[in-house]
Amino acid sequence: MTDTATPTSSADSPRRGPSRWRRALAFVRNTWRGLRSMRTALVLLFLLALAALPGALLPQRQLNAAATAEYIAEHGWWGRLLDRLQFFDVYSSVWFSAIYLLLMVSLVGCLLPRTLEYLRAMRAGPVLTPKNLGRLPHHVRAESDAAPAEIVASARKRLRGWRLVERAEAHGVRTISAEKGYLRETGNLMFHFGMLGLIVAFGLGAMYSYEGQVIVHADGQEFCNSGAYAYDSFDPGLRVDGTELNRFCVRVNDFEADYTDAGQPIAYEADLEYQSGEDLDEGTWRPYHLEVNEPLRTAGDRVYLLGHGYAPTFTVTYPDGDVRTKTIQWRPTDQTTLLSEGATKFDPPGVTDPEKRRENQLAITGLFAPTASFRGEILSSSFPELTDPAVAVDVMRGELGVEAGRSVSIFEIDRSLVDSGRLERVARENLRLGEELTLDDGTTISFDGVREWVSLQGSHDPTQGWVLGFALAMFLGLGASLAIKRRRFWMRITPAREDDDLRRTVVEMGGLARTDQAGYGEEFTAITGDLLHRGLEDGKAR
Amino acid sequence: MAAAGGSTGSGTDPSSVTVLSAKGMTGTVADPPHGARTRAERAGRMGVALIVLGALLHLSALVLRGLATDRAPWGNMYEYIMAICLVTVVAWLVMLRRYPIRHLSAFMLLPVVILMFVGGTMLYAVAAPVQPALQSYWLVIHVAAAAISSGVFLVPGVASLLYLFRAAHERDPAKFARFGPRLPALDVLDRVAYRTTVLAFPIFTFGVLCGAVWAEAAWGRFWGWDPKETVAFIAWVVYAAYLHSRATAGWRGTRAAAINVVGFVVTVFNLFFINLVTVGLHSYAGVG
Numbered sequence: 140m141t142d143t144a145t146p147t148s149s150a151d152s153p154r155r156g157p158s159r160w161r162r163a164l165a166f167v168r169n170t171w172r173g174l175r176s177m178r179t180a181l182v183l184l185f186l187l188a189l190a191a192l193p194g195a196l197l198p199q200r201q202l203n204a205a206a207t208a209e210y211i212a213e214h215g216w217w218g219r220l221l222d223r224l225q226f227f228d229v230y231s232s233v234w235f236s237a238i239y240l241l242l243m244v245s246l247v248g249c250l251l252p253r254t255l256e257y258l259r260a261m262r263a264g265p266v267l268t269p270k271n272l273g274r275l276p277h278h279v280r281a282e283s284d285a286a287p288a289e290i291v292a293s294a295r296k297r298l299r300g301w302r303l304v305e306r307a308e309a310h311g312v313r314t315i316s317a318e319k320g321y322l323r324e325t326g327n328l329m330f331h332f333g334m335l336g337l338i339v340a341f342g343l344g345a346m347y348s349y350e351g352q353v354i355v356h357a358d359g360q361e362f363c364n365s366g367a368y369a370y371d372s373f374d375p376g377l378r379v380d381g382t383e384l385n386r387f388c389v390r391v392n393d394f395e396a397d398y399t400d401a402g403q404p405i406a407y408e409a410d411l412e413y414q415s416g417e418d419l420d421e422g423t424w425r426p427y428h429l430e431v432n433e434p435l436r437t438a439g440d441r442v443y444l445l446g447h448g449y450a451p452t453f454t455v456t457y458p459d460g461d462v463r464t465k466t467i468q469w470r471p472t473d474q475t476t477l478l479s480e481g482a483t484k485f486d487p488p489g490v491t492d493p494e495k496r497r498e499n500q501l502a503i504t505g506l507f508a509p510t511a512s513f514r515g516e517i518l519s520s521s522f523p524e525l526t527d528p529a530v531a532v533d534v535m536r537g538e539l540g541v542e543a544g545r546s547v548s549i550f551e552i553d554r555s556l557v558d559s560g561r562l563e564r565v566a567r568e569n570l571r572l573g574e575e576l577t578l579d580d581g582t583t584i585s586f587d588g589v590r591e592w593v594s595l596q597g598s599h600d601p602t603q604g605w606v607l608g609f610a611l612a613m614f615l616g617l618g619a620s621l622a623i624k625r626r627r628f629w630m631r632i633t634p635a636r637e638d639d640d641l642r643r644t645v646v647e648m649g650g651l652a653r654t655d656q657a658g659y660g661e662e663f664t665a666i667t668g669d670l671l672h673r674g675l676e677d678g679k680a681r
Numbered sequence: 682m683a684a685a686g687g688s689t690g691s692g693t694d695p696s697s698v699t700v701l702s703a704k705g706m707t708g709t710v711a712d713p714p715h716g717a718r719t720r721a722e723r724a725g726r727m728g729v730a731l732i733v734l735g736a737l738l739h740l741s742a743l744v745l746r747g748l749a750t751d752r753a754p755w756g757n758m759y760e761y762i763m764a765i766c767l768v769t770v771v772a773w774l775v776m777l778r779r780y781p782i783r784h785l786s787a788f789m790l791l792p793v794v795i796l797m798f799v800g801g802t803m804l805y806a807v808a809a810p811v812q813p814a815l816q817s818y819w820l821v822i823h824v825a826a827a828a829i830s831s832g833v834f835l836v837p838g839v840a841s842l843l844y845l846f847r848a849a850h851e852r853d854p855a856k857f858a859r860f861g862p863r864l865p866a867l868d869v870l871d872r873v874a875y876r877t878t879v880l881a882f883p884i885f886t887f888g889v890l891c892g893a894v895w896a897e898a899a900w901g902r903f904w905g906w907d908p909k910e911t912v913a914f915i916a917w918v919v920y921a922a923y924l925h926s927r928a929t930a931g932w933r934g935t936r937a938a939a940i941n942v943v944g945f946v947v948t949v950f951n952l953f954f955i956n957l958v959t960v961g962l963h964s965y966a967g968v969g
């Protein structure tokens with residue numbers, strides 16, 4: 140880990156000039172050295188932070204495709220330019236990926252030599268005592284009546300837990316080199332390797348994971364994770380084709396939401412049964428209480444409770460006595476009152492002629508309110524709970540376009556068919572629960588009941604455990620590398636000599652913090668104080 | 682703090698051990714003898730006593746909020762800001778005991794007062810329960826870690842800003858001619874900033890980590906580049922850059938301080954912009 144890029148020397152280039160091969164090699168080597176330098180890492184860190192920023196400021200396609208499209212439309216050429224430059228897909232953009240790949244290369248370049256150095260340092264002992272301890276940032280020089288051996292003995296005791304080497308110099312001079320805080324480097328390496336692992340696991344996770352959303356009625360309806368088609372929407376990673384999913388099934392028996400009097404939600408709970416693995420063959424169902432923050436974990440996957448809403452039940456009685464009943468989910472347009480909109484669609488019964496059939500399809504569209512409140516004829520909802528439901532419906536007759544191969548949302552009708560006159564409004568009315576309306580041809584439509592639905596998300600990510608493991612390694616390593624100080628301590632003990640004017644033992648001690656200097660002073664003071672005084676007391680005890 | 686050079690008498694029995702010379706040793710910062718306290722000194726001490734009193738009142742306000750809502754008192758922006766400011770003040774009081782920086786308290790309290798004012802007037806929310814997504818013990822852990830780290834990060838932010846003023850003054854004494862000389866030495870400011878950053882950074886990392894674990898349980902994925910997550914990532918990278926810059930030749934000192942100030946700006950940006958302007962999963966501010 141060098142602070143600066145090593146300057147390359149060209150002094151040794153021979154007369155005939157470097158071959159192209161050699162120049163290429165030098166280029167690679169210099170690039171590698173440059174990438175390994177700390178300054179490059181710093182610049183890359185900054186670029187990464189900068190590159191991540193647009194993702195917080197601009198709408199992102201992956202999070203909100205609708206908002207993204209709207210933004211682009213509103214901003215004309217500027218929006219299109221940003222789109223071209225991948226500003227709406229920042230985290231999968233070429234430039235973002237390039238920066239973090241470079242950072243990873245730089246990281247590996249830092250880690251390899253550093254690891255080797257670390258292994259070497261772990262085997263080698265503390266370094267020799269410097270000639271001139273007075274040059275060190277922490278230094279004490281004292282005279283004592285104690286004999287050198289006593290001082291060495293008490294130092295050995297005081298420096299327990301330090302890595303220690305005693306050496307002898309000429310003229311009976313003894314030295315001690317001590318070092319502590321090797322764990323700092325261990326922590327630092329653990330942190331950086333953890334980060335490397337995290338990035339790799341994160342990348343793999345994006346390729347091998349998927350998410351799917353599905354709406355299930357809370358009246359015993361079942362959902363099985365049998366393939367992408369089982370979901371209403373499915374978002375797979377690059378390497379997921381949506382066929383071989385982990386098998387599990389979920390049956391939703393009940394859903395309950397609790398609110399404060401002000402309509403603020405307090406709790407969402409769904410009662411489930413589920414089966415996976417052997418249970419599938421044996422037909423065993425196990426109960427689970429699904430809540431926000433408490434996903435169902437089964438078969439290595441997770442099932443989340445994302446949202447809920449209402450599905451009104453309509454019964455259509457045709458003039459010939461045929462009866463059809465349907466309960467289709469409508470979607471909330473207002474999350475606080477759960478006023479919902481939707482379209483419940485009917486095919487005429489017993490009609491085989493496709494032409495005729497297409498002219499007589501029915502769609503009941505409009506608004507649903509769990510707690511109705513009318514202002515004049517306008518329906519709105521005053522509370523999200525189901526206390527006094529009502530619908531305000533437009534009944535449309537004609538061609539719904541469901542066979543045309545066009546994908547029509549189940550919550551809507553195809554507006555273009557209305558505009559072209561192929562779908563016509565034949566009634567508009569407000570209905571409370573149990574009320575009915577009659578169309579011009581004698582068909583009656585009644586609003587018979589309301590069911591609740593939940594929207595579930597099935598999520599699969601095989602790398603999650605790895606990511607967590609690496610993140611923990613990072614965190615622990617970070618703690619160790621920031622909390623532990625690597626520090627050195629040296630002593631030189633010169634015995635009294637008759638022939639000199641050295642009549643007492645001279646003790647010299649020096650200290651050096653390998654990392655941040657602040658804070659070592661206190662410890663150094665404590666150690667030297669202890670040594671000088673303990674040495675003295677030991678001496679007296681004799 | 683460091684007694685440089687010179688011989689200091691030490692020990693109880695000078696006939697046995699004589700200290701000939703010492704440097705880089707740490708003793709306690711000597712208080713001037715009682716009678717010799719200047720008026721400024723007395724005023725300074727009274728100021729600190731007032732800060733302590735304020736912090737105690739602040740703490741009781743937070744505790745009462747917790748009792749009133751029957752949950753951790755950091756469930757919306759008003760409460761969160763209140764918690765952050767308390768942390769900042771406590772962290773500052775701790776630093777005051779270790780470094781001769783008491784006269785900087787006004788600079789430190791300025792952002793606290795502004796934040797408290799904004800929180801109390803514009804973002805006030807009445808005591809109420811939180812929505813289902815927030816009913817988790819992770820609210821206690823994740824948000825507490827975020828509040829503690831953000832609160833502590835305010836201290837190095839201000840210290841680094843003052844570092845930049847002082848450094849500019851030292852380069853050119855005409856700049857900030859009155860203000861510059863009153864600031865502590867560069868190495869004191871640097872040490873205050875480093876010590877607090879090194880404390881806050883792992884807590885912040887822990888907070889982000891807990892946030893990811895919570896997101897896995899609440900939103901179905903541990904990381905999804907939600908605006909708040911993104912800006913937390915940016916802040917994390919900036920502070921990591923700060924730590925690296927202190928180990929890089931040519932980046933120590935002024936540049937490191939500038940990076941720390943950027944980190945501070947990103948933290949404040951995350952608090953206000955992401956909660957109030959953009960809409961994301963984290964928009965739980967409880968404002969309006």
Ligand code: HEM
Binds near residue numbers: 175
């Ligand atoms: C996303 C990228 C990175 C992040 C978030 C990161 C984060 C960190 C953190 C938090 C520390 C602890 C700071 C300390 O010990 O004072 C650290 C230390 C260190 N990192 Fe990184 N790092 C990253 C990439 C790199 C790279 C690419 C290199 C090599 C060029 C590198 C080299 C070092 C070194 C040498 C230290 C020890 C500094 C010291 O002794 O104070 N890091 N890193």
